[in-house]
Amino acid sequence: MKKAITVFLFIAMAAFVWAGGESEGGEGPVTLRVMSPESDFTDAWLESWNEANPNIQLVREDNDYTKWLADFMSGSSADLLNFGRGAEIPYFVRRGLLLDLTEYFEKSELIKMNDIDLGGCGAYRFDGQEQGKGSWYGLPKDYNNVTAITYNKELFDKAGAAYPSETEPMTYDQFVALARKVTFEEGGNKYFGTEVNTSWVPFIASDMAYMIGKTLHTADGLKMNEDPEVREIWKYFLRLRKEGISSNLEDPLSGWAGSAFQGGNIAMVQLGYWFGASCASVENYQQKFGWAPAPVMSKEGPRVTSSLGATGFVISSQTKYPDQTFAVFEWYMAGEPGVERAKTGWGIPPLKSLQPLLPEETEFDRVRKEIAMEEVKYMKPPQLTWYARADIYINEFKAAETAYLKGDVTEDKAIDMFYETINEALALGKEELGE
Amino acid sequence: MKSLNRKTGFIAKENRRSFYTFIALWIIGFALFQVIPIFWGFRVSLTNRMAFSLVIKNVGLKNYIRAFSDTKVMVSIAQTFYYSLANTFIQVVLGLFLALLLEKRMRGHSIFRVMFYLPYVIPIVATGWIFRIFLDKNVGTLNLILTNLGLIEQKISWLGSYPLLSVLSANFWRVGWSLLIFLGGLSTIPHDLYDSAEVDGANYLKRVRIITIPFLSPFIAFQLVISFIYGMQMFIMPFILNPTPMRGGQLTSFDPPQETFFILARGYSIIFNDSRLAYGFAVLWINFLIVLIFSLIYTRLIKRYTYSEIEG
Numbered sequence: 114m115k116k117a118i119t120v121f122l123f124i125a126m127a128a129f130v131w132a133g134g135e136s137e138g139g140e141g142p143v144t145l146r147v148m149s150p151e152s153d154f155t156d157a158w159l160e161s162w163n164e165a166n167p168n169i170q171l172v173r174e175d176n177d178y179t180k181w182l183a184d185f186m187s188g189s190s191a192d193l194l195n196f197g198r199g200a201e202i203p204y205f206v207r208r209g210l211l212l213d214l215t216e217y218f219e220k221s222e223l224i225k226m227n228d229i230d231l232g233g234c235g236a237y238r239f240d241g242q243e244q245g246k247g248s249w250y251g252l253p254k255d256y257n258n259v260t261a262i263t264y265n266k267e268l269f270d271k272a273g274a275a276y277p278s279e280t281e282p283m284t285y286d287q288f289v290a291l292a293r294k295v296t297f298e299e300g301g302n303k304y305f306g307t308e309v310n311t312s313w314v315p316f317i318a319s320d321m322a323y324m325i326g327k328t329l330h331t332a333d334g335l336k337m338n339e340d341p342e343v344r345e346i347w348k349y350f351l352r353l354r355k356e357g358i359s360s361n362l363e364d365p366l367s368g369w370a371g372s373a374f375q376g377g378n379i380a381m382v383q384l385g386y387w388f389g390a391s392c393a394s395v396e397n398y399q400q401k402f403g404w405a406p407a408p409v410m411s412k413e414g415p416r417v418t419s420s421l422g423a424t425g426f427v428i429s430s431q432t433k434y435p436d437q438t439f440a441v442f443e444w445y446m447a448g449e450p451g452v453e454r455a456k457t458g459w460g461i462p463p464l465k466s467l468q469p470l471l472p473e474e475t476e477f478d479r480v481r482k483e484i485a486m487e488e489v490k491y492m493k494p495p496q497l498t499w500y501a502r503a504d505i506y507i508n509e510f511k512a513a514e515t516a517y518l519k520g521d522v523t524e525d526k527a528i529d530m531f532y533e534t535i536n537e538a539l540a541l542g543k544e545e546l547g548e
Numbered sequence: 549m550k551s552l553n554r555k556t557g558f559i560a561k562e563n564r565r566s567f568y569t570f571i572a573l574w575i576i577g578f579a580l581f582q583v584i585p586i587f588w589g590f591r592v593s594l595t596n597r598m599a600f601s602l603v604i605k606n607v608g609l610k611n612y613i614r615a616f617s618d619t620k621v622m623v624s625i626a627q628t629f630y631y632s633l634a635n636t637f638i639q640v641v642l643g644l645f646l647a648l649l650l651e652k653r654m655r656g657h658s659i660f661r662v663m664f665y666l667p668y669v670i671p672i673v674a675t676g677w678i679f680r681i682f683l684d685k686n687v688g689t690l691n692l693i694l695t696n697l698g699l700i701e702q703k704i705s706w707l708g709s710y711p712l713l714s715v716l717s718a719n720f721w722r723v724g725w726s727l728l729i730f731l732g733g734l735s736t737i738p739h740d741l742y743d744s745a746e747v748d749g750a751n752y753l754k755r756v757r758i759i760t761i762p763f764l765s766p767f768i769a770f771q772l773v774i775s776f777i778y779g780m781q782m783f784i785m786p787f788i789l790n791p792t793p794m795r796g797g798q799l800t801s802f803d804p805p806q807e808t809f810f811i812l813a814r815g816y817s818i819i820f821n822d823s824r825l826a827y828g829f830a831v832l833w834i835n836f837l838i839v840l841i842f843s844l845i846y847t848r849l850i851k852r853y854t855y856s857e858i859e860g
Contacts, residue, residue: 312801364705365707369793372793507802545600545823547603
């Protein structure tokens with residue numbers, strides 16, 4: 114019995130060691146890990162690839178940045194990663210987490226350099242100093258003009274407000290005035306004029322700063338910009354909630370901005386082109402909802418729209434199989450999945466050759482596409498630095514906003530509180546990079 | 549005689565060997581996945597390491613000193629402490645009260661026993677979601693009931709205005725564990741003691757005071773320690789009951805409000821959202837030390853104030 118146990122333990126140990134070692138490679142079959150939500154990398158595409166490519170098998174794991182970063186630290190990150198915010202490309206590149214794909218792009222048969230939509234995909238380029246220039250580190254799966262407005266015609270009719278123009282952008286002052294007009298209460302229910310998606314505050318702030326010719330940070334990217342006009346931008350978001358034009362602590366939403374809009378609780382949201390496809394689940398959505406371009410800071414000033422850098426795919430710098438992973442990447446962008454995605458209208462394809470496939474049969478789809486294609490011309494990469502991740506801005510702004518709404522701090526103190534923590538994070542980021 | 553001794557020695561040796569062989573796997577797992585990471589974390593907490601630091605240097609206790617002067621961390625520790633005390637009180641008092649009720653063998657007591665225990669079987673994440681819907685201002689059942697009963701005129705934003713109470717109420721639902729421990733404790737009390745006390749004229753409350761509570765004291769003490777430790781380790785519930793609306797993605801991507809931003813969540817956020825590995829580990833080590841110190845104090849108090857049939 115004792116011998117049997119010893120032999121069993123020995124075999125188990127040997128199997129354990131063997132399983133942990135190199136089992137594939139060279140010319141043999143390889144297994145690649147794709148970290149992506151199922152909605153962006155469907156089981157059907159996965160099976161289709163696996164069937165056609167017995168030498169490169171794919172396994173998908175659910176998207177979890179925290180896990181990917183922890184895996185990276187332990188040297189075992191997924192090969193292909195669904196990248197939620199192209200805005201963070203500089204942060205990841207500066208820490209050596211992503212594979213430079215420029216040479217692959219240059220050689221690719223499927224992705225032609227002159228076919229890439231530079232306006233919408235710029236956030237995936239970085240030259241070490243400036244986003245939108247230099248090497249390629251990925252591509253958006255599709256991109257969107259995320260500050261364009263979708264509005265609820267029924268709520269506008271109830272409030273007796275005129276619909277906004279489909280072609281002429283409002284100023285932010287006009288937008289707030291309109292939002293105030295379409296904010297009302299009926300039957301114990303509150304209807305909000307607008308709602309800023311919590312995660313998008315720094316990106317909308319970034320667009321606003323561009324439009325007044327300012328930056329969110331100081332020139333070296335190590336401090337928040339104390340310019341009064343820039344501070345006013347951050348205060349804009351506080352005021353929407355304080356005034357009750359948007360949800361707040363006393364009147365919260367039961368879902369996120371998009372679901373509350375579709376549920377008929379919000380008159381206008383800034384979510385962009387993709388949201389039109391999402392609205393298709395609402396009855397009579399084509400009659401119920403309308404479109405307007407993203408607001409501007411002044412009629413005479415420049416237009417700027419954001420794509421948050423767009424959700425896309427990148428390749429881990431740790432991958433043992435860069436060629437095989439790029440093969441999957443180019444198939445995803447320009448092959449069967451790319452074509453299928455373009456036809457659904459959930460976002461503008463990164464390749465110009467696929468953009469004619471976007472749906473435009475109905476008036477609803479036509480208008481949202483026209484607005485999107487116009488706004489692509491004014492797209493700029495979001496103003497983040499490589500010193501801190503976007504989540505820090507989002508969470509720290511939320512904390513300052515909550516303190517302000519509870520009456521614990523004044524408007525200016527809330528901005529000070531936000532700036533102080535971000536400045537600290539930026540300084541730590543500098544230290545992390547050894548600069 | 550010599551041969552018998554040799555045989556006894558051989559059996560003892562075999563027993564020892566079997567014992568260590570059987571516990572070896574658990575010990576290896578415990579060392580690999582608990583002890584080593586904990587001490588690795590301590591080692592990292594003495595450096596300036598961030599997630600992807602290029603230059604790492606030792607900074608001694610700087611991170612610990614910094615944590616004690618960091619208002620946010622201190623608020624998190626205080627809130628976790630309040631929550632743990634309140635949660636311990638609810639778990640012990642309510643669990644004991646329900647156990648005393650169910651012990652009375654009234655009609656249908658076994659159904660109630662299952663009913664009270666059932667919520668504990670439901671995973672904590674599911675409990676959280678049930679309460680998120682229950683407490684929602686616009687579509688929540690609680691506001692609906694209170695409005696229909698005429699107890700409130702305006703719907704209340706429970707999650708936004710009372711975050712700590714929301715988390716406590718969701719955990720109060722999980723009192724089944726405490727109830728089960730107390731029921732087990734009650735079954736160990738000899739019934740003839742109650743009979744004698746009754747003959748001597750002791751009413752129900754007096755019997756509880758002079759017999760039940762002293763006999764249950766080791767169980768109460770155990771519950772106090774366990775509930776407190778669990779309270780100090782509360783992590784996921786505040787994220788689920790976060791008034792900031794979630795949209796797919798990660799549950800932990802938005803920090804909870806200050807009142808329920810407990811210390812483990814704070815440590816997690818510092819490490820994963822802010823990428824400050826060393827500082828986050830220092831914060832988590834502080835929490836570990838707090839739990840350790842309180843557990844030791846509790847253990848001392850248990851020895852002194854609880855009833856035991858074993859001579860100490």
